[in-house]
Amino acid sequence: MSDALTQWTTWREIGAQPDIWRRWEQDFALQDVRAWIAGLDVDEVWFCGAGSSAFIGDIVASGIKGERPFRSVPTTDLISRPDFYLSDRRPLVVSFGRSGGSPETLGSFDALDVLTPDAPRLNVTCNPDGALAKRKATGECGVVVLPPQALDQGFAMTSSFTTMLLTALALFDAESRQRPFTQLADALDILLPEFTALASDTDRPSRIVFLGTGAMSHAARESALKVLELTAGRTAAIWDSPLGFRHGPMSFVDDETRIVLFTSREPQAARYEADLLDELSRQFPGQGLTTVGANADFDPNVDLPDAWLTPIAVALAQVLGVTWSDRLGLDVDDPFAGKGTLSRVVSGVTLYPVRRS
Structure with missing residues (x-):
């Protein structure tokens, strides 16, 4: 990695990815989580998240085959049209989040609690203190917390994105029992x-x-x-x-x-x-x-x-x-510093209550 860029946390987080993956290969209780998933009574698997976390679901749903049908359902879509998604289906809802506390994450929890309270959930997060790790679910809920090194401190998701993605692939790829991290x-x-x-x-x-x-x-x-x-x-x-x-x-x-x-x-x-x-x-x-x-x-x-x-x-x-x-002379760890527009964790989203129709 370039010495001139090492002042930036984001740069160091990019360079840390190989070591994070190796460590996670050793520490991740993959078979235990796979066994828990296999025992669930569900019709399909949904992958949920916002922004980069939603793209994890897109990659998994379009790139591998699972034991059950896959569907990528961004939380930004789920909370704005909950009735469209949450009807008589019984999905396993897999949620991804670096911070685990974005407004869309909280809104999706609320929608699930109201419209499909018994649907099991699996939360994959980098933050042991976020809602994805700590909030109680109405039904069965598993939690996977990534190594602390994967909790990016920079604005852009880097190691958090790739490590959550590899975690999802290892859990749901029915054609591979490996974890080639x-x-x-x-x-x-x-x-x-x-x-x-x-x-x-x-x-x-x-x-x-x-x-x-x-x-x-x-x-x-x-x-x-x-x-x-x-x-x-x-x-x-x-x-x-x-x-x-x-x-x-x-x-x-x-x-x-x-x-x-x-x-x-x-x-x-x-x-x-x-x-x-x-x-x-x-x-x-x-x-x-x-x-x-x-x-x-x-x-x-x-x-x-x-x-x-x-x-x-x-x-x-x-x-x-x-x-x-x-x-460009930007603050790489916070490119929008001083502008009051974008922030590391999205804020300012008003959540509206969900009711059964």
């Missing part, structure tokens, strides 16, 4: 210096696009958010799938746009990605184009499905965001 940590140890070198040698673009297929498309969404928020909105960032990108969003690209593609290990997806790369190289020959993933510029060389590689893909955006934020 150390394998991924070793890969990220190799790639972080390479990501840092790329960021250091790259001028901050005015615009950036992140692309990916399936689970990688949602990693692209998290990546776009990381760059957008760490540069306080001064680097416009969008995300899409390689096929969806052609249907209008490609108009975002100009001479100062950088494009990042998270490549897929799935043969069918890789064909379409290769076609897009060929098209982009012809239409925008001078464009900054970077690939991360299987057979890419930055290849983790890990034989795992795409969903498991998303934390490594997102790490590139973390590094780019911090580097460019510092170059």
Whole structure:
């Protein structure tokens, strides 16, 4: 990691991810929690959270197969339309939260208590003192608290996001009984210096696009958010799938746009990605184009499905965001300091009572 950036807590939290993953592989009582989940009488599994925590659910639901159907239900949607989601279903509601105390987290608890009080819950959080860890549920409730090192202190979620994501994959991937956290940590140890070198040698673009297929498309969404928020909105960032990108969003690209593609290990997806790369190289020959993933510029060389590689893909955006934020002269740990707009934990949301219709 770059010495010039070590003054920033967020930078150190990015660099700490491999060690956090290794430690969590040893400490996480995975089989106990999996056994508890297997014994529940539920119809489906919902993954809930707000912002980056919601993207965890998107990645898991689109990237792996489980014993029961998966559904990503952001808490921002759940509290605004509770009757649409909470009817006669009996889901296992899995909630993710770094602080575990956002207004949407509290609002989703209220909605669940009223509309489906017997639905079991599993709360995954980085904060042992937050509502996700401490609030009593009306039905069965399991709690997984991550290592204290995963409780990011910076504005942007970095190690908290990736460690909660790996936790969810380990718990719900029906096709894998492993938890390859150390394998991924070793890969990220190799790639972080390479990501840092790329960021250091790259001028901050005015615009950036992140692309990916399936689970990688949602990693692209998290990546776009990381760059957008760490540069306080001064680097416009969008995300899409390689096929969806052609249907209008490609108009975002100009001479100062950088494009990042998270490549897929799935043969069918890789064909379409290769076609897009060929098209982009012809239409925008001078464009900054970077690939991360299987057979890419930055290849983790890990034989795992795409969903498991998303934390490594997102790490590139973390590094780019911090580097460019510092170059802009921003407070990397609080890019919106003094503006009174965004804060580390969302506040100012009025919660309205939920009643049975």
